[in-house]
Amino acid sequence: MTAPLTPPPPPHEPSSHQGWHGPQPAGAAGGAYGQDGPGMKTEVREAAVVTVALALGGVLLGLLWWWLAPHVPLVGSVDDTGRWIVYLKDTEGEQAVGVDGTFTLLALAFGVVSAVVVFLLRRRGGVPLVVGLAVGGVLGSLLAWRLGVWLGPEKDVLAHARAVGKGVTFSAPLKLGAKGALLAWSLAALLVHLGLMALFGPRDPDPYQEGSYQQGPYGAPPAQG
Numbered sequence: 001m002t003a004p005l006t007p008p009p010p011p012h013e014p015s016s017h018q019g020w021h022g023p024q025p026a027g028a029a030g031g032a033y034g035q036d037g038p039g040m041k042t043e044v045r046e047a048a049v050v051t052v053a054l055a056l057g058g059v060l061l062g063l064l065w066w067w068l069a070p071h072v073p074l075v076g077s078v079d080d081t082g083r084w085i086v087y088l089k090d091t092e093g094e095q096a097v098g099v100d101g102t103f104t105l106l107a108l109a110f111g112v113v114s115a116v117v118v119f120l121l122r123r124r125g126g127v128p129l130v131v132g133l134a135v136g137g138v139l140g141s142l143l144a145w146r147l148g149v150w151l152g153p154e155k156d157v158l159a160h161a162r163a164v165g166k167g168v169t170f171s172a173p174l175k176l177g178a179k180g181a182l183l184a185w186s187l188a189a190l191l192v193h194l195g196l197m198a199l200f201g202p203r204d205p206d207p208y209q210e211g212s213y214q215q216g217p218y219g220a221p222p223a224q225g
Contacts, residue, residue: 046122047132054114054136054185061140061185062147064106065174069148070098072172076161086157089169096177103148104181107141111188118189119196133193137186145182148174 073089115133122129152174154160164170176182 040128043126043128047126047128050118050129050132051136051139054133054189055139055143057110057114057136058140058143059147060144061106061110062144062151065103065144065148066151068106069102069174070095071153072096072099073169074157074161074172075167075169076158076164077166084158084161086161099174100176100178100181103145103176104178104184107137107144107181107184108188110140111137111185111190112192114185115189115192115196119193119200123200124202125193125197130190130193133189134186137189138182141182141185145176149176 072095074086075089076084076086079085114137118129118133119125149155153171154163155173157172160170161168
């Protein structure tokens with residue numbers, strides 16, 4: 001007894017060696033940077049470098065803040081009981097607001113610059129890179145804040161008033177009243193980077209463009225499903 005013969009497939013059906021091929025996995029072509037990007041390990045490594053670089057950039061931000069921030073004038077005096085008191089020399093002055101404003105403006109500028117530099121060096125973006133921008137901006141702002149306070153005038157205002165004498169004007173310690181300014185760097189970096197990616201970032205390839213699929217035996221893409 002012979003087994004029934006199986007008829008050959010119709011000529012219009014594509015063979016297993018032909019047909020449409022989906023996107024290749026990351027790193028399958030083009031070396032370390034394939035069609036879908038460099039791979040998660042490389043992206044995490046690049047994000048770590050960005051985080052460290054931005055955190056160290058906080059040193060420059062702190063120096064600029066200490067140098068450019070306005071000084072808040074204080075005056076020391078002695079009350080009727082012989083205790084030293086310290087008060088603002090100019091009660092209507094806006095120097096304290098200027099200190100916060102200077103830090104915020106500098107942090108925004110640092111955020112813009114860092115976003116542009118990161119985009120120029122790594123145009124494909126990625127979630128790890130965005131996280132690196134956010135975390136690095138916060139760390140850099142914290143370092144700048146603490147450095148500026150450390151470099152600023154004496155923190156013990158009573159001791160400073162006694163040292164300079166009664167009625168002598170001296171500068172208040174450098175402090176950041178609006179702690180929300182610590183987020184300015186990260187917010188500016190994220191917004192600018194998002195805008196650059198939307199305007200100039202790479203576009204996802206169209207799977208139906210010429211060359212993105214292999215043609216069937218009759219010059220047309222194979223039927224799906």
